[in-house]
Amino acid sequence: MDTVSGTAPRPAARVRGMATSIFTEMTELARATGAVNLGQGVPELASPPALLRDVADAVLAGHNQYPPAVGLPALREAVAAHQRRLYGLAYDPAAEVLVTTGATEALAAALLALCDPGDEVVAFDPCYDAYAADARLAGATLVGVPLVPDGDGFALDADALRAAVTPRTRVLLLNTPHNPTGKVFTRAELAAVAEVSAEHGLTVVTDEVYEHLVYADEPHLPIAALPGMRQRTLVVSSAGKTFNTTGWKVGWVCGPAPLVTAVNAAKQFLTYASGTPYQAALARALDGVEQWAAGLRAELRANRDVLTEGLRAAGLRPFRADAGYFVQADVRPAGYHDGTAFCRDLPGRVGVVAIPTAAFRTAQGPDWLVRFSFCKRPEALADAVERLARLAG
Secondary structure (H helix, E strand, O other), X not given: OOOOOOOOOXXXXXXXXXXXXXXXXXXXXXHHHOOEEOOOOOOOOOOOHHHHHHHHHHHHOOOOXXXXXXXXXXXXXXXXXXXXXXXXXXXXXXXXXXXXXXXXXXXXHHHHHXXXXXXXXXXXXOOOOHHHHHHHHOXXXXXXXEOEEEOOEEEOOHHHHHHHOOOOEEEEEEXXXXXXXXXXXXXXXXXXXXXXXXXXXXXXXXXXXXXXXXXXXXXXXXXXXXXXXXXXXXXXXXXXXXXXXHHHOXXXXXXXXXXXXXXXXXXXXXXXXXXXXXXXXXHHHHHOHHHHHHHHHHHHHHHHHHHHHHHHHOOOEEOOOOEOOEXXXXXXXXXXXXXXXXXXXXXXXXXXXXXXXXXXXXXXOOOXXXXXXXXXXXXXXXXXXXXXXXXXX
């Protein structure tokens, strides 16, 4: 009989404990119960028809091989023009713009490029769950600075931010417009973040994927546009949320050439390159994004209002969503102090799935917040609101 000696294979410490996420659990609950899934932010709204035709034409024309590792020149030029046109930020498309396989890869490559083992990354809590994983893969630790519930919104605690920065802090990861709260950082808050970053010599990495989905009167303001911040900021965004094409995974990074070069040093050994037919089509679409985004914002704003009123009618306390796909709700009026327990009960009680905000938290914070998505077809959202009304009954 053959025998094998030695210890059993085991995963590396950097991935140990990365178990199945709450998203998988809630999606399975939605499937098993037939619930309306307001958990994940998967848009159900249409994409620009001309963009879809352009991609189909590019595929049929044979544009299906590797693009340049840094991205097609046309898309890098379109991204640079977009940043200059909307925000007054000038980037050299040849040296200061890098195309990535979605913003998720851009963020991972940025932390791999900027962090050494033992470093710390500061982010605002609750935060997108990939941030902690990216920091861990880079050998760093994510330090959460809680956003504070403030009336019907969330606010920056500048003192808590200053207290979170240590000699080991290398990167400040800023997500605005913010997932999962729907917060848009104000100019004054951005100035406070910029001051801390400059004082401690931090590199700022921004996640701006919801930049075109701001519903307040003031448009999105990148922190890179503030005085002195361009040279220490990597701006990350993507096409997925803007054009309802999350499955295409086309993103980009803009910043000073030395920082972008460092990100590419990591990125080239992750995917190398991807999305050739999508890149060519998106370059054209990005040139006219303002008109498209205005219509999409109107659709999403209407959906947000329907969901917000539906949550209020169900007896919950919704928070204001100034951007993005999600509304936060306080579930204590429904008799729950634990958002995870509420979300596990909700599909069976009324046939709706949501995500507990605790799944996005890395530091202490309220357990009674739950995230609901409104990037759905209006009829699906109306069905969900009708079901949620049973909570009040």
